[in-house]
Amino acid sequence: MSCRCPLCGAGIGAGGVAGCAGCPVAWSCDLLSCPRCGYAFPRRSRLVAWAKRLLHRAPVLAPAPATLDDVASGTTCVVAAIAGDPALRVKLAHLGLREGASVRVDQRRPAVVVRAGATRFALEPKVARRVAVQAAGGG
């Protein structure tokens, strides 16, 4: 679980993006949608996160990764859900990025480089943010 819904308090982890299925603007949207009440809220402020890192020199709390874009390079994670249109999801599935697949993030910038089995590929951060993940080993 990576955060709580500010409206109804439901814990939101990987399933948080499920409300986005069928949304016409999901492709360019940074909002999370609560699976219980449907309330949409921003994932987090990058400016605030950056300022916090700057002030504390270390993350205040080490949150479990929420999307593939948050996974530290060199770590393995399990794909929980992928939002986006079916064409993109099928394309990612062919590269080995499917629900339940265990993938390794090699690098985060300028693009997120992912290894799934023997296949290596690069994703734009925007696409990586649509892939909800859990820490490997049920963490």
Added chain:
Amino acid sequence: VAGPARDEVVVLVGPANVGKSALFGALTGRYATVSNYPGTTVDVSAARATIGGHALTVLDTPGTTSLVPLSDEERVTRDVVLEGRLRAAAVVADAKDLRRGVALAFQLAELGLPFAVCANMMDEAEDDGATPDLELLAFRLGVEVVPTVATRGAGIPAARAALARARTSALSLAYPPPVEAAVASLLPYMPKGQAAARGLALMALGADDLDWLWPRLSERGRAHVEAARADLARAMAEPAACAIAHARLAEAERLVREAAPPPRAPRAERWRAVEALTIHPLWGYPILAAVLAAVYWFVAALGAGVLVDLLEEGLFGGYVSPLAIRLAEAWVPWAWARDLLVGPFGIVTMALAYALALILPIVSTFFVAFAVLEDSGYLPRLAVLANRALRAIGLNGKAVLPMVLGLGCGTMATLTTRVLETRKERTIAVLLLALGVPCSAQLAVVMVLLSALPAAATFLWAAVVAASILAVGWLAARLVPGEGSDLVIELPPLRWPAPGNVLNKTLGRVEWYLAEAVPIFVAGTVILFAADRVGALAALARAGEPLVSGLLGLPPAAATAFVAGFLRRDFGAAGLFRLSEQGQLDPVQTLVATVVVTLFVPCFASFLMIGRERGWRAAFAVLGLVTAFALGTGAALRAALAAAA
């Protein structure tokens, strides 16, 4: 055994970057672009090959992961496979990563089409210690699976034999119950033909648009398909397209895990380190700069320098032109015909000298450099690094291939804009190629022109051209309707390019250049010659005078160079070069003229190619826009330079 019907075909299908084109070359002995950039084959190549004692047509298709198409390229593959005259399909799979090939094999099995599997790049799998058990795979798939190393020609006789014996597979996957129920309900309505109803029904359920199936269905069939799709959408949480693809891929993964051990020693550590460095957020860029500098040095120093000197001054200046002039004077009695052959706008002295002595060495060296980049697997990494910058102009990293290729030849680059995913991206890429990306031939002449000026002029020229590309791209990203796409690109392993492949590919492209460009050079020269004779060039120069001298402050003769620039971009630059040699251009005029000729309209060949690819309305729109923009920028630059002086 009955011989094959005359029009039966063998089709190579497989994901991008598994060596389909190399296998095509090995089977047919003919060249098709082999490269390490996902999605290089944009057209279907066809050639004859002897398979099972019969001469058959072999087709090489664009990279495809599924016969339910996600892109125009996959649509082409699907059409070829379902055309109904398939003798055999060869599924080309990457032996290191058979998953996608196996998923494609499942689809062919479901469609009831005869096929065999080639596990290509076996050498790399063996190097990784991940040699797959192909006998087990063949047993499970129910068709022949042969190991090949297409780039070295290994396993080709076996592949030929397997294709001759290709058969349908009885394998059948079980999909989630709602999908199976929907498939069963559709079976009676599927069109009868070579392809089996079960495969077509799965396609009807899993496809985004039914462009292939729709015209082949009866009224009732269409109603049933629509009803089944709607029912399925209600019955399942996941879109049917995803559910079907996932089920197929999961089964493929299971099978591959069984047949192939996990790689023991993935790849030598130092290669891994090099691969990581090429896309490193910091070190990736100096490496990129070094690679581009090396390419530029190779093309500019060797191609534009040594080889052009050798061919233009040595061969043409020393032997061919004097010989042609002597022959013409001895044998051609009419003055006009002599001029047509060896005059200032002569076929030998202008068209052939340009095409063979000036441009050929430059594009040949560029093609060598480009082939090395392609086969090494560096281009997708270039796409990753360039993504940010290209996003700003409405494109994504994938557009780096057409853009870099545009530095070689804009016509060829326009053709490869097909690898871009959306209409909007293709339109923007074509526009920018026509506007600001100078081809290698033009670049060489422009460099010579600028070398006579202080170094600041070259920087100014580069800055104006780059700013124009950025400004027009930024505007186009906002004005061209449609959507861009996000970068999702496979990173193939870095490899040492095989010299044979580099040579083969370079020769193939040089042949293409000769067949494509030389006739246009000759035709362009004849048109120039005729226009010169009837006084049209002088008239055009007079008509263009207010623009050329008023707006740009150039001598009227420069109008002739701009007219010539449309026939071939470098004709124009070369015309200006002659003016500057004759001392008719001062430094400011040279700079203004160079900028205008760089930004000026694409050459005749790329104009024709834009018309073919994006339609004639688009071609004329690009022509008008680019002309206006080039003249406007030239006028602005002149005013700015005058103000600064």
